[in-house]
Amino acid sequence: MKVLHVITSLAAGGAERQLAALLRHTDMPCEVATLTDTGREAGVAALGVPVHSLRMRGNRDVSAVGRLVTLMREGRYDVVHTHLYRACVYGRFAARLAGVPAIVATEHSLCTSHIEGRPKNASIRALYRASERVGHLTVAVSRAVADRLAEWGVRRVHVVPNGIDAAAFAFDPEARRARRAAYGIPADAFVIGGLGRLVRSKRFDVLLSALGGLPSAWLLLVGEGPARPILEALARYNGVADRVVITGEVPDVPAHLAAMDVLAAPAEEETFGLAVLEGLAAGLPVLHAACPSLDELPPGAAPGARRVAPGHTSFRAELCALAQSDPVRLPPPPAVAHYDIRRHVGALTSLYAHVLTRGPLPSYQPDLSGPLGPLGPLGSPEPP
Structure with a gap:
């Protein structure tokens, strides 16, 4: 074909x-x-x-x-x-x-x-x-x-x-050192990460708000989009611009994930949640407000991910708690293998x-393929 x-x-x-x-x-x-x-x-x-x-x-x-x-x-x-x-x-x-x-x-x-x-x-x-x-x-x-x-x-x-190609996101300590050095981020800083198009619906403003309560933490936003000027202005207004890096489009997303200590996805609605899966593949703890790719798997398929109530207060509390603990790198969970x-x-x-x-497939039915498990079927066509 x-x-x-x-x-x-x-x-x-x-x-x-x-x-x-x-x-x-x-x-x-x-x-x-x-x-x-x-x-x-x-x-x-x-x-x-x-x-x-x-x-x-x-x-x-x-x-x-x-x-x-x-x-x-x-x-x-x-x-x-x-x-x-x-x-x-x-x-x-x-x-x-x-x-x-x-x-x-x-x-x-x-x-x-x-x-x-x-x-x-x-x-x-x-x-x-x-x-x-x-x-x-x-x-x-x-x-x-x-x-x-x-x-x-x-x-x-x-x-x-x-x-997702899990192998491409495997943690690389040298990439962590290199990316942090390139952006002037201290080697021992707690780095909150965000990944995705810079649009209002991604709610990256929530992470800028949280940064105000973490005086030694940094925010690394990987992406580009029309909301960038708004986010930059908000960082200046909150007095945290010197600890915020907005990368624009980058060719090496895995290297940037290596520089983070947590990936935070505060969008209140997603269609899949690819950034969450990429963060898990990179071994990061992940905080998310919405992630259909995990919602559609059995409980326990992604132990490194935690659902957080949408909004500034909830994400600030979770990020503050993580900042008090030592950085960790987790093994990719079953959810990554499933996808x-x-x-x-x-x-x-x-x-x-x-x-x-x-010819065309039959009409979609909400329950067309049953529960998806980590080793279950992946959207295969219905039998004749």
Whole structure:
């Protein structure tokens, strides 16, 4: 099977990191089309994957559909797999016009009130539904996302959780020393970490508030996004700017996790919780307000993770308690093994074959696959 992945951009968000991990571990011939050029294409191209940039001039640049159709016809792809809202809308219409045999979309970022930071409204929902009808299957990264899609009236849904390459996140003490030195963080400082797009919904302001009660602690925020100026201003207002490092996009997330002593994820709603899994793979204790990837596993699958009530008070208390203890590195828990990237790739490969040979999957049902255990099934297609 020859696959074209269509994604809005290759900026370093969770969906983009997930696509890069998939490309590293698949044996299928793949190419990538990006709607916008962000300068990150070289990282994927270095994997030996051809990258085509559509260079869209804005959200309403409908000429991109024609360019996608031409690319798809010339490439003679068996599967077009789209990622993120704009790519799903443009990519599914283009794939249908190009006559691609299998059209699959992954929904990474559908929350209760917004999709990729956009407030959910009638026009966004209508456009999403219209494009969904011309595709064959929508992949949800968690049961929580599948339930939200069902509420939107999307029926051809199958759950394939995100995957993680645990070996890539193994703790490296030299990387810890190097990253701390590069940012001027003392070797013995207690470092609170945050990982993800800098958007309001991630609630990284909670960590800035907590830092005010920890006079010797540092905050290392790994990511980029529109909320960065707000966070920088808040750090100055709280008098903690000299102990806050905001890295922007980085190519070496595991090395930055090595520099942390705890990963904190204060977002009140998530679609999967990839950063939490990455923190656990790096051996960090993790505090999280929401994490569907752990909620959908049996109790005890992630002993290093602790759910914290959303808000400033709860996270400040938990971080203060951790700061009083010695730094620890924990073995990756069963949850990390359950979400192994190779199982993710295998499940997607099976879905591609299913669509190509048997047509769309049955309607999504909330209880379609039963309880998931650390060694249980991972989103495999239903039997005929």
